[in-house]
Amino acid sequence: MGTFQIEGGHQLQGKIQPQGAKNEALQILCAVLLTSEEVIINNIPDIIDVNKLISLLENLGVKIQKLGKGSYSFQSDELNLDYLQSEQFKKDGSGLRGSIMIVGPLLARFGKGYIPKPGGDKIGRRRLDTHFEGFINLGASFRYNKEERFYGVEAPNGLKGKYMLLEEASVTGTANIVMAAVMAEGTTTIYNAACEPYLQQLCKMLNSMGAKISGVGSNLLVIEGVKELGGCEHTILPDMIEIGSWIGLAAMTKSEITITNVNWEMLGLIPTTFKKLGITIERRGDDIFIPAHNDGYEVQSFIDGSIMNISDAPWPGFTPDLLSIILVVATQARGSVLIHQKMFESRLFFVDKLIDMGAKIILCDPHRATVIGHDFHSTLKATTMTSPDIRAGISLLIAALSAKGTSTIHNIEQIDRGYEDIEARLKSIGAKIERVD
Ligand SMILES: CC(=O)N[C@H]1[C@@H](OP(=O)(O)OP(=O)(O)OC[C@H]2O[C@@H](n3ccc(=O)[nH]c3=O)[C@H](O)[C@@H]2O)O[C@H](CO)[C@@H](O)[C@@H]1O
Numbered sequence: 001m002g003t004f005q006i007e008g009g010h011q012l013q014g015k016i017q018p019q020g021a022k023n024e025a026l027q028i029l030c031a032v033l034l035t036s037e038e039v040i041i042n043n044i045p046d047i048i049d050v051n052k053l054i055s056l057l058e059n060l061g062v063k064i065q066k067l068g069k070g071s072y073s074f075q076s077d078e079l080n081l082d083y084l085q086s087e088q089f090k091k092d093g094s095g096l097r098g099s100i101m102i103v104g105p106l107l108a109r110f111g112k113g114y115i116p117k118p119g120g121d122k123i124g125r126r127r128l129d130t131h132f133e134g135f136i137n138l139g140a141s142f143r144y145n146k147e148e149r150f151y152g153v154e155a156p157n158g159l160k161g162k163y164m165l166l167e168e169a170s171v172t173g174t175a176n177i178v179m180a181a182v183m184a185e186g187t188t189t190i191y192n193a194a195c196e197p198y199l200q201q202l203c204k205m206l207n208s209m210g211a212k213i214s215g216v217g218s219n220l221l222v223i224e225g226v227k228e229l230g231g232c233e234h235t236i237l238p239d240m241i242e243i244g245s246w247i248g249l250a251a252m253t254k255s256e257i258t259i260t261n262v263n264w265e266m267l268g269l270i271p272t273t274f275k276k277l278g279i280t281i282e283r284r285g286d287d288i289f290i291p292a293h294n295d296g297y298e299v300q301s302f303i304d305g306s307i308m309n310i311s312d313a314p315w316p317g318f319t320p321d322l323l324s325i326i327l328v329v330a331t332q333a334r335g336s337v338l339i340h341q342k343m344f345e346s347r348l349f350f351v352d353k354l355i356d357m358g359a360k361i362i363l364c365d366p367h368r369a370t371v372i373g374h375d376f377h378s379t380l381k382a383t384t385m386t387s388p389d390i391r392a393g394i395s396l397l398i399a400a401l402s403a404k405g406t407s408t409i410h411n412i413e414q415i416d417r418g419y420e421d422i423e424a425r426l427k428s429i430g431a432k433i434e435r436v437d
Pocket residue numbers: 023026097098124125126127167168169170171172173314319320321342343344
């Protein structure tokens with residue numbers, strides 16, 4: 001279990017470039033299975049989850065060449081499908097959430113796809129029904145081995161396009177169904193599709209490979225099946241969750257930070273939501289400039305004067321992956337705010353650690369927490385804590401950087417799962433952080 005030691009209470013300053021988006025990379029990497037031609041991907045983040053998926057693809061027989069930092073070439077012309085029945089696959093596939101998205105491409109190209117129960121954050125129930133109902137709608141047969149927690153879909157005679165209304169706008173579920181449908185016979189229509197930038201990017205990539213997907217960016221995707229897909233080159237967007245994390249870090253540490261090349265047009269409600277906490281966000285070209293908040297920041301209220309409430313929703317709503325960061329930033333705001341995590345039922349439990357540090361938070365129930373900001377009248381106290389999940393982990397790291405004294409965070413693999421070379425990048429803007437084992 002890795003550990004960070006953090007000496008907090010220092011103002012930071014400088015520029016930080018967000019890495020490529022983790023959740024986009026996981027989709028895009030799975031899409032290389034859809035063609036026997038070469039696919040080049042740029043801006044791949046060097047993080048645990050992505051590296052696990054790359055190694056899974058390698059074990060499946062994908063030829064992989066590193067072309068430069070973050071750039072790789074992939075060629076899936078001679079796959080070893082026997083690997084899908086191996087013990088090694090059960091281990092590799094259950095190591096991350098994103099592995100679930102190999103099923104759609106395998107089903108589309110080879111008529112069969114398998115996956116052990118995937119890993120990922122333990123943040124509440126994470127059903128896979130949407131994925132498999134989608135495949136069944138396209139004509140696949142489904143089986144689930146409860147003992148081994150192993151899922152399988154097969155369609156030896158190919159898939160057939162269909163209209164479907166998803167029960168949930170599942171992010172990975174939509175990506176999986178889209179990748180299965182691109183080579184199905186006829187037209188597939190997916191209503192209540194998720195439409196995060198990750199999915200917009202995936203559809204853009206698939207269209208550049210020869211797919212015919214329309215409605216990209218909306219919750220109604222129409223996919224006309226094609227016979228086969230070809231190679232392409234694709235560049236992953238900056239990670240919007242990292243961008244939100246650095247906005248929160250700047251505010252909590254009263255630091256002047258410029259986040260460079262953010263691809264502003266794709267940030268949706270993220271800047272607006274941080275502004276609701278009173279944080280000044282200046283757009284400078286494609287950079288975000290956060291001035292030092294030496295006088296703190298004040299939570300806005302609604303037009304009728306009622307207390308601010310920040311909650312998550314499927315895109316274009318506010319992403320659930322930034323609510324933990326919003327929550328930690330609120331602990332030093334002027335005013336109070338209700339944080340409502342609607343999607344996941346175990347994502348707010350990390351607040352007990354912030355309460356230990358002196359934050360004023362009432363956990364109303366597993367989905368809602370009221371935060372009464374300190375307005376920097378009292379700083380958080382340094383402590384020792386363990387990171388329960390990726391976004392709680394980064395939130396605790398932000399709390400530690402704002403607290404006076406030296407904090408210790410264990411289980412930092414959770415942070416490394418999604419943040420590239422984090423201590424070097426934070427050190428470059430003045431943070432005092434060490435990886436101690
Ligand atoms: C690898 C990856 O890309 N992971 C992301 C992906 O996970 P993932 O694709 O696994 O998450 P889903 O979108 O399937 O669902 C997330 C949770 O929200 C619930 N739900 C979802 C949609 C909906 O309309 N109503 C609803 O209640 C689901 O029941 C589930 O509990 O999307 C999540 C939701 O943005 C993010 O937190 C994860 O970071």
